[in-house]
Amino acid sequence: MILAQLPDPQLQSLLYAKVTKYMLYGPCGVGNPQAKCMVNGKCSKHFPKEYRERTDWAENSYLLYARPDNGLVFEHNRARFTNQYAVPYCPQLLLLFDCHLNIEIFAGLETVKYLSKYIYKGPDRATMEISSGMQDEIKAHLDGWFIGPTCKDLVMIT
Numbered sequence: 001m002i003l004a005q006l007p008d009p010q011l012q013s014l015l016y017a018k019v020t021k022y023m024l025y026g027p028c029g030v031g032n033p034q035a036k037c038m039v040n041g042k043c044s045k046h047f048p049k050e051y052r053e054r055t056d057w058a059e060n061s062y063l064l065y066a067r068p069d070n071g072l073v074f075e076h077n078r079a080r081f082t083n084q085y086a087v088p089y090c091p092q093l094l095l096l097f098d099c100h101l102n103i104e105i106f107a108g109l110e111t112v113k114y115l116s117k118y119i120y121k122g123p124d125r126a127t128m129e130i131s132s133g134m135q136d137e138i139k140a141h142l143d144g145w146f147i148g149p150t151c152k153d154l155v156m157i158t
Contacts, residue, residue, distance in 0.1 A: 002090055002103055004049070004065035005083040006072040015091055020074045022100040023087045027079035048084035063088075063105050 009016040028035035028043045037044045051069040058064050067083040074081040090103050104114075 002063075002065070002088050002105055004086045004088045005067055005070075006074060006081075006086060007091075008072070015095060018094050018098065019086065019089065020076070020081070023089045023094065024074065024081045024085050025087050026081065026085050031079055048082070051084065 007015045007019060025045065025047045026032065026035070026043075028037050028045075028047060032038075033041070035043070037047075049065075049067055052064055052067050055066045056064045065088055067086065070083070072083065087100075088103050088105075089101060093101055093103070
């Protein structure tokens, strides 16, 4: 369901085009030491990832996705991208929505905290008032969070 590798450009040309357009991180590291993500000479997002033949669970409840060293390389603006730079993606959703999607499989509290922080970071705030048409001494004011244009119908009431 979730992959973190370049698809075969001959067998899955459309998916390959979407992955290379939306789901590659960088360049950073040795190839671009001035990248925004670089802190003390290392990528703060831990790219490039290690090559792995299979997907395993990490100790922090995240997945270590399979990133085989299969020789697939995508070159763009003198930068070389391998499976080490692929951001996890769901092929069906990527083809359906045709945009960058942050996909994570989670199985622990740390991941849930990260996803909640990622979803709710920097929301617009609004004050809403619920009234029945009559003026009343007690008014209900609720803080609402608008999630973003891709989730235009989703409003979190707290």
